[in-house]
Amino acid sequence: MASASPEEDQSVTEVTDNYETTCWGCGLHILLPSCTSIFKCGWCGAITDQNKKKRDDKCVRWRLLRDRCVLCVVVTFMLLVIFGGVWAIYPIVFSLSLLCGVFHSTIIAILSIATISFFSLAAFRCAGTPPNILWGSYPTVGKGDLENYTFCQYCSKPKSPRAHHCRSCGKCILDMDHHCPFIGNCVGAANHRNFIFFLISAVSSTIYISIMAAYASTRIWPPLKYSVGRPNAMSQQYLAWRVIKEIIFAFLGSALLLSSRGLVLLYLFISSLSLQIGLVVLLWQQLSYIYHGKTYLSNLSSSTDNEEEKKDCQNIVRFFGFQYPATRFLPTFHVVRKRHVK
Known part of the structure; x- marks a missing residue:
């Protein structure tokens, strides 16, 4: 009987050192391999990334000061354009006829009030914070309550998949599009619609100012x-x-x-025309993202098309809050058939 060689008796065995950790969402203990740094809890669905560490952010106050300074400059520029246009254009308009002056005064009043109102709503309204949700203990967190939630190291609380932490504002923003220094605020779920309305009213105002400044300049x-x-x-x-x-x-x-007065008209024409080009480009970009069902940040993060995000005009309709088609509010006419009585 032949004896087995020592080489045949040898076998390769892979030894894996497992370690125990705790889910931040529900507090349950999880056994993971030693090479795992990112894992998802099987109970609550929370995602834990052990590689992420909180970075010291000492520039939040400077960013807030920068945003407030830029906001003051923008507000001052808007007021100068409004009052400068009234001072330079309307003496010429009222010299044509009283009716023409009243008509253009009504237009500038509507555009000014709309632009300042939507700008104030976009700048001074909260951009949208994620809702508070229970977390941290097993009895209170149900199965799937924190599905795809991550932990924000800055806010020290759960962050939903639709939220993003803004280091300029120092808080998480729901459906964050971008941080706009010109309004000194983030553009998120709560003020995104007001920001689009502000762009539309600002574009309309600059078009009106450039046309009226050019017309008034030809007169003087x-x-x-x-x-x-x-x-x-x-x-x-x-x-x-x-x-x-x-x-x-x-x-x-x-x-x-x-x-x-002529120099003011020349400045109004040049500044409104240049500002109009930038606002039109920004408005077109924002509407294209809404049409694709995305935001600016989600467009940067997504490399492939998502099946749930489809290109459709209904995305724009839902964004502006129109839940029903326009034909719903139109009168309907029913054709009544005549009944023949025998």
């Missing part, structure tokens, strides 16, 4: 004085360049002769 602009010379001795290309050059120099020369 000094006449342009330029001389092209003899066109017979010039080529067509040189003649076109000479005309453009003379018009530009005449325009700049006449701008030096403008009154204070």
Whole structure:
């Protein structure tokens, strides 16, 4: 009988050192492999990431001070544009006719009130904090109550999958889109709609200001004085360049002769036109995210398309709070068939 060799008796055995840890959500003890740093509780569904550590954030006060300073600058600019436009444009408008002056005064009052109101709601209203939920002990936390919740190291409380911690505001924001320094606040679930309405009213106001400033400027602009010379001795290309050059120099020369009201109109036109371009781009970006059913942060974090997030105009309808189609509020006409009596 042959004896087995020592090599045949040897076998490889993998030894895994398990360790016991505690779920932050329900407090139950969990046995995990030593290589596991991120795990999900099988009872409450809370996700624990042991690699995440709280970082010291000493710049929160400076960020708040920065936001307040930018907010004051934005409010001052809005008031200067409103009162500067009234002072520069409306004497010219009322000189045409009283009815025209009253009509444009009504428009500017509506646009000003709407812009300032939606700006105040977006800036001074809470962006939306996650709801308080019970956590920490097994009897109070039911099965699946903390599904996909994580623990916020800064707030020291549960953070829902729809929430994101803003280090500028120092708190978690529900459905956070981004932190906007121009309103000094986050754009989240509670003020996102007001922020979109503010962009719409601001775009409408800048369009109105640029049109009225351009029209009023044509009424008080000094006449342009330029001389092209003899066109017979010039080529067509040189003649076109000479005309453009003379018009530009005449325009700049006449701008030096403008009154204070004309300078204000020129500033209103340039500032409103440049601001209008930026606001239109931002509004288009926000509406495209809403159309895709996402926010700015969720668009950055998601690399693949989610099945639940579909491109649909109903996303925009639900965002603005219209639960029913417009045809629901229209009158319906029923065709009554005539009954023949025998």
